[in-house]
Amino acid sequence: MSDSGREGGPGDRPAGLAGGDSLLARLSRAVALAGGFLLIGVMAMTVVSVIGRYMFNAPIPGDYEITELVCGIAVFAFFPYCHVRRGNIVVEFFASGFRERTRHRLDTVHNLVFALVAGLITWRLFIGGLDKLHDGETTLFLGIPIHLGYFPAFIGAVLLTLVCIRVFLDSLRVPRQ
Numbered sequence: 544m545s546d547s548g549r550e551g552g553p554g555d556r557p558a559g560l561a562g563g564d565s566l567l568a569r570l571s572r573a574v575a576l577a578g579g580f581l582l583i584g585v586m587a588m589t590v591v592s593v594i595g596r597y598m599f600n601a602p603i604p605g606d607y608e609i610t611e612l613v614c615g616i617a618v619f620a621f622f623p624y625c626h627v628r629r630g631n632i633v634v635e636f637f638a639s640g641f642r643e644r645t646r647h648r649l650d651t652v653h654n655l656v657f658a659l660v661a662g663l664i665t666w667r668l669f670i671g672g673l674d675k676l677h678d679g680e681t682t683l684f685l686g687i688p689i690h691l692g693y694f695p696a697f698i699g700a701v702l703l704t705l706v707c708i709r710v711f712l713d714s715l716r717v718p719r720q
Contacts, residue, residue: 556713560627560709567706571637572622574702578620585613605685612692619668619699623706626657658707665700668693 560568588603589610596602625631633653638646672693680689
């Protein structure tokens with residue numbers, strides 16, 4: 544396995560999103576940083592909760608619920624930036640013997656399928672968030688509305704879908720060798 548940026552280092556990446564100068568690339572980076580800060584906050588809360596549980600018999604109530612919601616949001620915050628940087632892991636075992644042109648065509652098809660799947664996930668997150676909003680479902684201990692996890696994740700999924708579409712369009716414009 545290797546990352547899909549076969550060319551080598553970041554300097555070898557094609558222009559466009561991977562160059563990091565587009566609005567989508569900057570937005571993806573900002574959202575990923577926000578996801579990182581969310582995870583740092585959850586880690587700090589977990590440390591405080593564990594110390595409170597073992598030293599004072601007073602953990603943070605609902606720490607599992609908060610961790611679950613925040614980690615779900617953070618995952619979707621990282622997807623767009625990972626795809627902008629061509630950081631997704633792909634298996635190239637069967638394609639390693641193909642000509643560069645054939646590999647490029649396979650990558651283009653992969654980019655199209657990924658854009659379609661990202662769009663499907665985005666749509667289902669929106670529908671799921673609306674369902675949770677209308678149902679009024681909450682977490683067990685803290686009563687946090689579940690839809691509060693869906694809609695921030697939906698924003699990350701929208702950004703991922705836009706990035707996937709852009710990467711697909713970029714792959715159509717790469718000169719054939």
